[in-house]
Each structure stands twice: as structure tokens, then as C-alpha cells.
Amino acid sequence: MVRYALIGYGKVSHVHAKALGEAKDSKLVAVWGRDAQKAEQFAKVWNIQAFTDMKRMIAEAQVDAVIITTPHPLHKQHAIEALKGGAHVLVEKPMALTVADCQAMVDCARQEKKKLAVVSQRRWFPATKRIHQAIADGKIGKAMIGQVTMLGWRDKEYYNSDPWRGKWDKEGGGVLINQAPHQLDLLHWFLGPVKEVYAQWDNVNHPYIEVEDTVVGTVRFTSGAIASILVSNSQKPGIYAKVHVHGSNGFSTGVQTDGGAMFIAGRSGITEPPYNDLWTVEGEQQMLETWKQEDTAFFKTIDAVSYFFRLQHEDFTQAIINDTTPTSSGEEGMETVKLIEGMYISGRTGKAVRY
Secondary structure, three states, X not given: OEEEEEEOOOHHHHHHHHHHHHOOOEEEEEEEOOOHHHHHHHHHHHOOEEEOXXXXXXXXXXXXXXXXXXXXXXXXXXXXXXXXXXOEEEEOXXXXXXXXXXXXXXHHHHHHOOOEEEOOHHHHOHHHHXXXXXXXXXXXXXXXXXXXXXXXXXXXXXXXXXXXXXXXHHHOOOHHHHOOHHHHHHHHHHHOOEEEEEEEEEXXXXXOOOOOOEXXXXXXXXXXXXXXXXXXXXXXXXXXXXXXXEEOOOOEEEEEEEEEOOOOOOOOOOOOOOEEEEEOOOOOOOHHHHHHHHHHHHHOOOOHHHHHHHHHHHHHHHHHHHOOOOOOEHHHHHHHHHHHHHHHHHHHHOOOEEO
């Protein structure tokens, strides 16, 4: 049994708490936060202990692993503190604000001989797993072209819901660092490590926030693959998020990861099932409708929010128990941040960023 603690008590922490309660070989025992009263309130809901001292919590509550859900600029600090305190770390997306911060977290985990991974629960969608397996099996030849499109909307109420939203110093950015990491994670999961990034970004129709609401970028991967990225919080009314991969043999695969209303942790659910929306692999074209029916039926049998978090937790738990590498390791989380950091720097300088 792996004993978990949550670092942070915000909206998404409740989602993680529910999922941990359903996960095998896992038990939530504590929560840490700087505000003692808020920590106690959260602890009371989930019948766990509350702490304001992380090192003391890890020792006294016998914590094996923590899940970090604090605002993005604090991820590095909290991860390193937990690692040095003796806990394995699963950190919410994005892993950190910069590649240098990610590298410091990876180096600390290696030094402390602890596991480090990043929350990337969309990797467990049946539709995304099909694409990853098809690429591994060579069904599209070599994956050579990628596309990420995410058009959604965030209103003023959303940005007012937490004091850190929409500010460079507290959130680290806008749509790119908050809403897009899941699709960016899938892109490099399919195409490999990042080599070069170029982008332009702007605030199209959110004058009440500091950060960008729209980004257009291009990427070159070390594999030789290239990709285009379009992500925006400026388009109403809901969300349209897709990741497509095209191969050297002319065959294509794709997934709509999100549709319907935009998911907001702790405030709304997932309204439409993820499904494969593109599949031209020879002999399998007819499977699109079958898979969509299967995935839709399965979606109706689960809590689509907590279920995929639970699979992520179980993967991390088994990595701890069996001393294996978790599916979305710290090194892979750093690839997502290469895309994010690279696009921010490129948008400011007008130049491509190479890694």
C-alpha cells in the first residue's frame, strides 16, 4: 500500500482525492497547505490529516508519495522539498514553468532515488492508446506529421475564480501553459523528443487578463517529424480539441480528446467521450464507427474525470512498488515544457528556439 499526501487543497485536489480512494494499492493519508484553516477543511472532507510543514507531514504521516496540485510557479519548489523529504512525486501539469526547473526536479529525483512523474491522464484514453500502439506497430510507417488543434473558451468568471489565473507571475502564462499541456503531451508521446520550436501568440479577446489566449506554433522533433499547433481560449462556446498524426506511408490517425463544454476541475465534468476521429490505416478504416460506439458505451459506465486519474495513480503506484519507470516520467514532462517554454520565448523574440 502506497501512502499518498496532496500538496495543495484546490479544486483539482478533490478530483485526485476521489481517484485515490478508488485506486488499487493506494491510500490518501494527508494534505499539506500554507493556510492551516483551508488544509483542515480539506482534511475533514476526506478524513485525513492536515499539515502546514511538508517535511513533518512526510515523516509523521508516513507518506510514501505526494501529488502536487499547487499553482504552476510553485511546482519546482514543492517537488524538490517533497523529494528531499523522502517522498516520490507526481506533479500536476505543467511540470514547471521552464526547462531548467524541470531539469532541476529530474536531477533531484535521481539524487534522492525517488520516482517523479507528471499528470497526463489522457494517455489512458482508449483512443489515444490506439494511436500510440499503431505508431509502435508501424501501421503508419514512420510518424512524420503532427497536428494539435484546441479551440475553446474561458470567460471572465473563470479567470476571477482563483487569484492566480490570468497573471504572468502567478500562472506563468495562459492557454499554452494551462489548457494545452495535455494535447502537447500527446503530441510528443506520439512523435518523440522536441528539437526546435517557433511560434506567435497574442491576446485576442480577453482584455481583463495579462496573458495570451491564442498561440500558433510549429515544431521539429529529433525524429525528423514536424508538427503544427493551434491552441486558443478565444473561441466560443465550448471546446474542440484534436491531435492528429500522419505517417510516411500516407496513413493517418487522430483523436478528439475533448468536445462539448470545457472541463474545469472541481466545477464541471467531461461532457463528450474522447474518440478516434481519423483513421486511414489500410484494412482498418471501417473501425472508426465501431470504436466510437465502443468508447461511447464505455464512457457511460465510468466517472470520466476520476477514472483516468485513477489509472494514472495506479501506474505511478506500481512504478513505486516494482521500481519501474512511470508512464509519464519527469523526463517526458520536460518535453511538454520544452514546447511551452519554446513557444513563449519564440513569440517574444521572433526567433526559433532549439533544444
